[in-house]
Amino acid sequence: MATSYTLSMAIRQLNPDLIICGKQSADGDTAQTGPSLAEMLKISQITNVLKINDVGGNISCHTRTGSVSVDLPALITVEKFANLRFPSVRAKTKDVEIWDAKKIGADIEKCGTNGSPTKVLKTYENSVGGRKCKFIYPNELMEIINVEREKRSTKLEYVPSAKRFDEVWVIGEELEKIARSIGKNIKVLPKQRVEKIVDFASKHNPKVILWPGDLWGRANAPRAAVLLKTGLCADCTHLETDGDRLYMYRPTYSGNLMAKIKCSTNPQMATVRVSKPDNKDVVIAGGKGVKGDFDLIKAFAKKIGADVGASRGLVDMGIAPYHMQVGLTGKAISPRVYIPCGISGAIHHTCAIEGVGTIIAINPDKNARIFQHSDFGIISSFKGIPF
Ligand SMILES: Cc1cc2nc3c(=O)[nH]c(=O)nc-3n(C[C@H](O)[C@H](O)[C@H](O)COP(=O)(O)OP(=O)(O)OC[C@H]3O[C@@H](n4cnc5c(N)ncnc54)[C@H](O)[C@@H]3O)c2cc1C
Numbered sequence: 607m608a609t610s611y612t613l614s615m616a617i618r619q620l621n622p623d624l625i626i627c628g629k630q631s632a633d634g635d636t637a638q639t640g641p642s643l644a645e646m647l648k649i650s651q652i653t654n655v656l657k658i659n660d661v662g663g664n665i666s667c668h669t670r671t672g673s674v675s676v677d678l679p680a681l682i683t684v685e686k687f688a689n690l691r692f693p694s695v696r697a698k699t700k701d702v703e704i705w706d707a708k709k710i711g712a713d714i715e716k717c718g719t720n721g722s723p724t725k726v727l728k729t730y731e732n733s734v735g736g737r738k739c740k741f742i743y744p745n746e747l748m749e750i751i752n753v754e755r756e757k758r759s760t761k762l763e764y765v766p767s768a769k770r771f772d773e774v775w776v777i778g779e780e781l782e783k784i785a786r787s788i789g790k791n792i793k794v795l796p797k798q799r800v801e802k803i804v805d806f807a808s809k810h811n812p813k814v815i816l817w818p819g820d821l822w823g824r825a826n827a828p829r830a831a832v833l834l835k836t837g838l839c840a841d842c843t844h845l846e847t848d849g850d851r852l853y854m855y856r857p858t859y860s861g862n863l864m865a866k867i868k869c870s871t872n873p874q875m876a877t878v879r880v881s882k883p884d885n886k887d888v889v890i891a892g893g894k895g896v897k898g899d900f901d902l903i904k905a906f907a908k909k910i911g912a913d914v915g916a917s918r919g920l921v922d923m924g925i926a927p928y929h930m931q932v933g934l935t936g937k938a939i940s941p942r943v944y945i946p947c948g949i950s951g952a953i954h955h956t957c958a959i960e961g962v963g964t965i966i967a968i969n970p971d972k973n974a975r976i977f978q979h980s981d982f983g984i985i986s987s988f989k990g991i992p993f
Contacts (some may be wrong), residue, residue, distance in 0.1 A: 607642065607719055607721060607722055607723060607724075607831065607832070607838075608716060608718055608719070608720070608721035608722045608800060609639050610638075610639050610642040610643040610646055610828075610832070611712070611716050611717065611721060612710075612717050612718075612721075613639070613642055613643050614646035614647050614711075615711060615712040616705055616710045616712075617643070617647060618647070618710070618711075619705075619709075619710060621930070622666065622679065623678045623679050623680075623681075623700070623747065624661070624678060624679065624680060624681075624682070625643070625644075625647075625679075625680070625681040625682070626681075626682055626684060627639060627640035627643065627647060627681060627682070627683045627684070627685060627775065628640075628683065629653065629654060629683045629684060629685045630683075632771050632860065633858065634840075634858060635685070635841060635857075635858065635860065635934065636840035636841065637653075637824045637828075637840065637938050638824075638827075638828040638831075638840055639828075639831050639920040640653060640681060640682075640683035640828075641683070641824075641825050641826070641958055642651060642831060642832045643681060643738070644681040644827070644828065644829070645832040645833065647679075647681070648721040649679045649680055649681055650676035650677060650679075650680045650681070651676070651680065651681045651682070651825070651829075652669060652674045652676055652680065652681075652682045652683075652723070653666070653669065653679070653682070653683045653821070653824070653825040653904065654669045654670040654671065654685055654686070654821060654825075655667040655668070655669050655682045655683065655684045655685065656668050656669060656670065656685055656686055657821055657840055658682075661675065661678075661774075663677065663678060664677045664678055664680075665674060665678055665680050665682065667682060670685070670821055670928060671821055676959040677903055686884070686922075687751045700885060701836050703751030711902060715786065716748060722773070722837070723836055723869055723870050723871040724837035724838070724839055724868065724869045724870075725867065725868050725869075725870065726865050726867050727853070727866045727867065727868055728865070728866050728883050729858065729863045729864065729865045729866075730863065730864055730866075731752075731862075731863060732857055732861055732863055732864045732957075733866075734888055735948075735956050735957065735959070735960040735979050736785075736978055736979060737965065737978070737979055737980055737981050738981070738984070739967075739977045739978070739980045739981065739982065740981065741781065741982070741983045741984070741985060742966075742982050742983070742984055743984070744984055744986050744990050744991045744992060745758060745992060746802070747966065747968075747991060747992070748910075748992075749985065750964075750966060750982055751888060751910065751943055751945070751966070753965035754904075754942060754943045754963065754966075755887050755888055755942050755943050755983075757942060757963055757964070759851070763789055764783060764784050764786070764787035764844070765787060765831050766787045766788075767788055767847045767848070769847065769848055769849030769924075770787075770788055770790050770847060770849065770870075771788055771789045771790070771814055771847060771849065771852075772789070772790055772791060773789060773790070773791045773792075773793060773811075773812065773813070773814055774788060774789030774791070774792055774793070774813075774814045774815075774816065775793045775807070775812045775814065775873070776792060776793070776794050776795070776815075776816045776817075777794075777796075777797055777803065777815065777818060777823065778795075778796070778797050778798075778817075778818045778823075778880075779794055779815070779908055780818055780880045781816045781817075781818060781878055781880065782794060782955040784816070784845060784878055785816055786953070787845060787846075787913060788814070788845050788846065788847045788852065789814065790897065792810070793862075794864050795922040797818075800826045800829050800830050800833070803815075803830060804830050804833045804834055805864055807830075807834060807873060808834070810836035810929065811872070811873070812979055813852075813871075813872055813874060814852055814873055814874050814875070815873045815874075815875045816845075816875070816877075816878050817830075817875065817876070817877045817878070818877065818948075819840070819841045819842070819878050819879040819880055820880055820937075823877045823880075824840065824841075824877055827840075827875060827877050829836070830875070831875055834873060834875075835871070835874060836867040836869065836871040836873055836874070836875060837870070837871055837874070837875065837877045837957065838869075838876065838877070839854040839856060839867045839869065839875070839876045839877075840856065840876070840877050841856050841857070841877055841878075841879055842854045842855060842856045842876045842877065842878045842879065843855060843856060843857060843878075843879050843960075845876065845878070850870075850935075851868055852868070852869065852874040852876070853866055853867070853868055854866070854867045854869070854876045855867075857957055858935075859866050860934065860949070860954055860957075861934060861951055861954065861956075861957035862953060863954045864880060865937055868941050869894060871890075877936050879958075880938065880993050881893045884940065885913055886912050886913040887913060887941055887942045888907075888910060888911070888912035888913070888941055888942065888943040888944075888945070889912060889913045889914070889915050889939055889941045889943070889944050889945070889948065889962075890903055890906060890907045890910075890912050890913075890914060890915070890944075890945040891914065891915030891916055891917065891944070891945070891946050891947065892904075892914075892915075892916055892917070892918035892920055892925075892926065892947055892948055892949075892988075893916070893919050893928070893946065893947065893948040893949030893950065894919035894920055894948060894949075894950075894968075895947070895948020895949065895950075895969065895987075895988065896920070896921065896948040896988050897920075897923070897925065897948075898925065899988065899989075900916075900920065900925050902988070902993055903947060903988075903993075905993070906993040909993075912943075912945075913941070914932050915928055915932040915944075916927075916930040916931055916932065917931070917932065917933065917949045917950075917955055918931055918933055918935065918936065918954065918955070919949075919950075920959045921936070931954040932955060932958050932959065933954045933957070933958045934953075934954040934955075934958060935954070936958065937958065938957075938958040938959075938960075938961065939959060939961070940956065940961030940962055940963075941962060941963070942962075942963035942964065943962070943963060943964050943965075943966065944959055944965045944966070945965075945966045945967070945968065946959075946968070946969075946980075947967075947968040947969075947988050947991075948965070948966070948968070948969065948988055949969070949976055950969070950971075950974050950976060951967070951974055951975035951976025951977070951979055952975065953975075955976075956976070956979040959979070964981045964982070965979060965980040965981050965982070965990060966980065966981065966982040966983070966984070967979075967980040967982070967983045967984070968983075968984045968986060968988055969983070969984075969985065969986075970985060970987045971985075972985045974988060
C-alpha cells in the first residue's frame with residue numbers, strides 16, 4: 607500500500623501512457639504493487655503479460671490467461687518479457703535526480719512503514735515440507751502407487767484457532783475449508799467484478815475477507831484493498847486468530863522463510879494459496895530431466911489414470927503448457943500421490959506440494975533436493991522406469 611502510494615504520487619508528475627511493472631518481486635513475491643498502483647491512478651491494468659501484441663490508442667497483450675486489450679493510459683505487469691541488459695562497465699555515470707516527498711506532494715504519514723497497514727511480526731526458517739525418504743527399486747513403483755493411492759488423507763490439515771471470528775467472508779468456494787479454521791460462519795461470495803465486492807463490503811463491514819491466491823485473486827484483491835483503504839497480505843498458507851486480529855502466515859524469499867503478518871485495519875484481507883481439488887488421486891510431473899520424452903510421462907499418466915504436471919523448467923522450455931506448472935508461480939496441488947520425475951526439487955517447486963499425501967521422486971542424482979521432500983525415491987533415469 608505504502609509503496610504503491612509513493613509510486614503513484616511520483617508517476618502523477620510524469621503522466622505516462624504506459625507503466626510497465628514486473629509481475630512480482632523476488633523477495634516478497636506479493637504481486638500487489640502493480641494492481642494497487644493501477645487502482646490508485648485509476649487506470650486499466652493487464653497482469654501476467656507474456657508479450658505485447660500491439661500498442662496504439664490501446665494496448666493488446668498476450669497473458670497467462672489469453673489475449674487482453676485495454677485503453678491507454680494503462681499499467682501492465684510482465685512475466686517473461688525480454689532478457690535484461692547487463693550494465694556496461696564502460697557506461698558513463700550520470701547524476702540521478704532525487705525526488706523527495708515534498709517534490710511529489712506525498713503525505714509522509716502514508717509512506718514507508720508508517721503508511722503500511724500490515725506489519726511483519728516475525729520471520730523464521732521454513733521447515734515445512736521435509737520428509738524422510740525411503741529408497742525403492744524401479745520395479746516397486748507400481749505397487750507403491752497402488753498402495754498409497756488407497757490411503758484416504760492428504761497431509762494438509764488446518765488447525766482451528768481456539769477463538770474464532772463470528773463471520774468470515776471468502777471469495778470463491780475453494781477457501782471454505784481454511785476459513786473454517788478462523789471463522790464460525792462463512793459467507794461465500796462468487797468471483798465477480800471487484801467494484802461489486804467492494805460495494806457489498808462497504809455496506810456490511812466484514813472483519814475478514816479471504817481471496818483466492820490464483821491469477822484472478824492476485825490481480826483483483828490489491829485493487830479492493832486500495833478501494834477499501836485496508837491492508838492485504840499475499841499468498842498465505844496458514845491463518846490464525848485470537849478472535850479479534852487475524853494472523854497471516856506466508857512463505858517469503860521464495861519460500862525459504864515464513865513470515866507472520868498482522869493487519870491493523872478492517873477488513874483484514876489475505877489472498878490464500880489455493881490447492882485446487884485434483885481431478886485425479888495421482889499426479890505425475892515431468893521436469894527438465896525428461897525433456898523431449900514428456901510424452902512418455904503423459905502416456906504413463908493415461909495408463910494409470912493420473913493427472914499430468916510439470917516443473918517450470920519444462921514449461922519454460924516450451925515442452926509443457928503453463929496450466930500444468932506446479933510451484934510458486936504455478937499451482938499448488940494435494941493429490942494422494944505425486945510423482946515428480948526429472949525434477950530437481952527447487953524450493954519454488956516443493957513449496958506447492960506440501961499437501962500431497964505421498965511423494966515418490968524419480969531422479970538419477972541421489973543428492974537431488976527433491977528426495978528431501980519425498981516419502982519414496984527411485985535413484986534412476988526415467989529411462990530405467992518400466993512405465
Ligand atoms: C520467482 C521464481 C518462481 C519460480 N516458480 C516456479 C514454479 O512455480 N515451479 C517450478 O517448478 N519452478 C519454479 N521456479 C524455478 C525453480 O527455481 C527451478 O529452476 C525449476 O523448478 C527447475 O526445474 P527442473 O527441476 O525441471 O529442472 P532442473 O533444476 O534443471 O532439474 C532437472 C533434474 O532432472 C534430473 N535428470 C537429469 N537427467 C534425468 C533423467 N534421464 N531422468 C530423470 N531425471 C533426470 C537432474 O538430476 C535434475 O535434478 C521459480 C523460480 C523463481 C526465481
